[in-house]
Amino acid sequence: MLKIQDLWVSIDDRQVLKGVNFSMDYGEINVLFGPNGAGKTTFMMTLMGFPRYKIEQGKIYFKGMDITNQDLYERARLGLGISFQRPPTVRGVTLKKIIDIIANNGSDDAGIKEKIEQLNLAGHLQRGLNDGFSGGEMKRSELLQLIVQRPELVLIDEPESGVDIENISLVGEAINSLLGKDKVKDPKRGAIIITHTGYILDFVNADKGYIVFDGVFVCRGNPRDILSEIKRHGYRRCAECR
Ligand code: ADP
Numbered sequence: 194m195l196k197i198q199d200l201w202v203s204i205d206d207r208q209v210l211k212g213v214n215f216s217m218d219y220g221e222i223n224v225l226f227g228p229n230g231a232g233k234t235t236f237m238m239t240l241m242g243f244p245r246y247k248i249e250q251g252k253i254y255f256k257g258m259d260i261t262n263q264d265l266y267e268r269a270r271l272g273l274g275i276s277f278q279r280p281p282t283v284r285g286v287t288l289k290k291i292i293d294i295i296a297n298n299g300s301d302d303a304g305i306k307e308k309i310e311q312l313n314l315a316g317h318l319q320r321g322l323n324d325g326f327s328g329g330e331m332k333r334s335e336l337l338q339l340i341v342q343r344p345e346l347v348l349i350d351e352p353e354s355g356v357d358i359e360n361i362s363l364v365g366e367a368i369n370s371l372l373g374k375d376k377v378k379d380p381k382r383g384a385i386i387i388t389h390t391g392y393i394l395d396f397v398n399a400d401k402g403y404i405v406f407d408g409v410f411v412c413r414g415n416p417r418d419i420l421s422e423i424k425r426h427g428y429r430r431c432a433e434c435r
């Protein structure tokens with residue numbers, strides 16, 4: 194489904210990714226861990242095709258196609274979708290409007306209405322996208338957009354950050370609906386999820402975990418094992434693998 198070869202990426206002349214190699218099969222759910230500033234968000238934003246992330250070297254293949262030089266909208270049409278760590282505020286474009294656009298005017302569709310209710314977002318549809326949204330509202334709005342878009346490869350950047358205890362299960366359930374229950378119908382859908390706390394592992398059945406450290410992927414393993422190692426030792430020993 195996805196293959197990354199020797200990817201080097203800079204932002205404003207700062208070298209962030211330093212030779213990433215990564216591949217995943219159709220239907221896999223992969224979780225990325227790593228300390229702040231390691232390059233996790235950069236990796237995702239580069240996959241999606243944001244122009245600020247400059248690819249200096251390397252290749253990105255999605256479903257066997259070389260997408261390294263494709264524009265963001267082309268990648269979205271091919272089936273890539275992202276939920277941002279810090280989504281932008283778009284004043285003047287309501288959440289309802291954006292859902293209408295993604296769903297081809299279908300935000301009144303019964304299935305979508307149900308998702309809106311489940312995510313507790315009905316009262317926010319007429320607000321500007323993320324305009325004054327709380328951390329949890331933003332994350333739920335991000336997930337709603339992904340659920341409506343139904344991309345084949347779902348990129349989710351820190352779904353739990355800024356979400357309070359009560360709402361975190363809503364977020365977990367939403368991700369589970371995208372990757373768990375719905376996956377029975379759609380077993381080829383894959384995901385890459387960046388997590389700080391590992392909380393998401395309680396909701397989705399992740400296949401593999403990776404640690405991103407200083408711009409490269411340093412290890413791979415069972416996500417729960419990796420999480421318990423990080424809890425015990427922190428990321429100190431990752432430098433040795435680097
Ligand atoms: P992570 O998601 O792993 O915490 P990021 O990918 O967000 O890390 O950031 C990697 C590094 O790139 C950090 O040192 C960060 O400060 C730097 N960085 C991110 N965005 C920019 C930017 N717009 N300009 C300069 N440096 C940036």
Ligand code: MG
Nearest residue numbers: 233234235278
């Ligand atoms: Mg990040």
